[in-house]
Amino acid sequence: MDDLEDFRWISGRVVWILVSVAAIALGFMYAPGATELLKIWGESAEYSYGYFIPIVSLLMVWQQKHTLSQMPFKASWIGLLVLAGGLFFYFVGTLSTIFLIVHYSFILVLFGLVLSMTGWPPMRFIWPALVYLAFMIPFPPFLYTQLSFALQLISSEIGVAVIRWFGISVFLEGNVIDLGDYKLQVVDACSGLRYLFPLMSFGFLMAYLFRGPLWQRIVLFLSTIPITVLMNSFRIGVIGVLVEYFGIAMAEGFLHDFEGWAIFMACTVILVIEAWIFWRFSKSRPPSFWDAFNLDLPESPPASQAVHTRTLPRSFLVAVALIVVAAFASEALSSRPIPEHQRTSFIVFPDRIGAWDGRPDTLEAAILEELDVDDYFIGDFLSQNRQRVNFYVAYYGSQQAGAAAHSPRSCIPGGGWKITDLRTQVLDEVLVRGEPLTVNRLKIQRGDDKQLVYYWFDQRGRLLTNEYAVKWYLFWDALTQNRTDGALIRLTTVVQPGEDWSDADARLTEFADLVNPQLTPFLPD
Structure with a gap:
């Protein structure tokens, strides 16, 4: 038999037919998840680079085309x-309505499929492209919110230091920069995540292509984090200086967006300079900085080179069969008839509860589209002494992926509110189905305004406070009962000047005790 250098491998028609079958089945299974990704890429500036990730990943594999053609493929049952x-x-994410699990399951499935087809030696050249796909997946909302808030505070502190370096008097309260005549709030859009996510993806690509020691490539990638934080902080400081001398227009409109674009380009240049320093001081550096990166195109095989057809790995055949079975199972689960539950529409929800008079309200069309709720009630209830409680309940007849109760823990920070305290609290005075009601208790603050929030989930007869428990029971009930209906209930009250948090607690507890019996016709067990 010829040596590997004397011939190349090609895949036969049967292999390509199986690859096509697997691609069609995966496309059917992951179409809802892909649609959600496209929506996020189109609506969120932080992830707008996501369109390019699959393309670059394919190019990374294509670049290894010649190397892979010199290697035989062997069965790998670990891939299965x-x-x-x-x-x-995939099924856990689909049934529990968590798109994040669905998205990451795709990478796992793809990794297993490729490994079952190629075996371990060729996978050494393919795995970076598969890992790179992770950069197209958004962060979990709760992690994104916490990271954004932390970066806001860090950027605000460093930005204020920059402003003071210019001799300008400035006061910082949380993420609000007080210049005297103007106040600048460092909001989510200014946290730096718009630069961090794309810069990390670019840093990973640079580290992959850079021909240097492993430690240099790791430093290249990890340095994207401090570069982003420092440059974003510098941007905030510069905006503060410009506002001080030229007015608030410097922090708005085109100039604000242009400054952000310029800072991102500066971050990219710094990353390239860092790579140049590594190349410049390397003892065995390539002749030019351009040669320090593996930008070679795949070689064309000699016309005289012999060709061998790959044998079909049995593990790959089983893998394709598993994917096809999973696609049929996915269709069977989604086509099961959803049981109908007798319930009353919130249209007739009472506008008077005990001594509290209600003033029903409506949500804006854009908010309703985002929530994708089937039925809801929102309104303010006033007691006889004019104390106010905002009552909101959202009902979902089917909580499929993308249409599920939104946790206030994730939504509240989007309105500029800071969660200063979060705990679960048992309301011994409020009995529901003979048991004391347990709620999530949030203290939130925006500037000098304070509010207290209670919320819990009513999910098919279960009263839950833990968002992860909600997702688990969604998965379990979808599998065992074909039920995914449920509701979110939220009570909010303003803590007035001179009031204590205990006053707000008493108000919400009283209203919770009165409103829970009223919910029975509207929320099926």
Whole structure:
């Protein structure tokens, strides 16, 4: 038999037919998840680069085309285990309505499918492209919110230091920069995440292409984090200086957006300079900085080179069969008839509860589209001494992926509110189905305004406070009962000047005790 250098491998028609079958099945299964990704990329500036990630990933594999053609593919049954794990998480994510699990399951399934086809030696050249796909997946909302808030505070502090360096008197309260005549609030859009996510993806690509020691490539990638934080902080400081001398227009409109674009380009230049320093002081550096990156195109095989057709790995055949079965199972689950539940519409929800008079309200069309709620009630209830409680309940007849109760823990910071305290609290005075009601209790603050929030989930007869428990029971009930209906209930009251938090607690507890019996016709057990 010829040596590997004397011939190349090609895949036969049967292999390509199986690849096409797997691609069609995966496309059917992951179409809702892909649609959600496209929506996020189109609506969120932080992830607008996501369109390019799959393309770059394919180019990374294409660049290894010649190397892979010199290697035989061997069966890998471990790939089947990875694939099975990915399919398991696909069903967990689909039934529990968590798109994040669905998205990551796709990478696992793809990794297992490729490994079952190629075996381990070729996978050494393919895995970076598969890992790179993770950069197209958004952060979990709760993690994004916490990271954004932390970066806001850090950027505000460093930005204020820059302003003071210019000799300008400035006061910082939280993420509000007080210049005297003007106040600048460092909001989510100014946290730096718009630069961090795309810069990290670019840093990973640079580290992959850079021909240097492993430690240099790791530093290249990890340095994207401090570069982003420092440059974003510098941007905030510069905006503060410009506002001080030229007015608030410097922090608005085109100039604000242009400054952001310029800072991102500066971050990219700094990353390139960092790579140049590594190249410049390397003892065995390539002749030019351009040569320090593996930008070579795949070689064309010699016309005289012999060709061998790959044999079909049995593990790959089983992997394709598993994917096809999973696609049919996915269709069977989604086509099961959803049981109808007798309930009353919130249109007739009473506008008087005990001594509290209600003033029903409506949500804006854009908010309703985002919530994708089936039925809801929102309104203010006033007691006889004019104390106010805002009552909101959202009902979902079917909480499929993308249409599920939105946790206030994730939504509240989007309105500029800061969660200063979060805990669960048992309301011994409020009995629901003979048991004391447990709620999530949030203290929130925006400037000098304070509010207290209670919320809990009514999910098919279960009263829950833990968002992860909600998702688990969604998965379990969808599997065992074909039910995914449920509701979110939220009570909010303003803490007036001179009031204590205990006053707000008493108000919400009293209203919760009165409103819970009224919910029975509207929320099926």
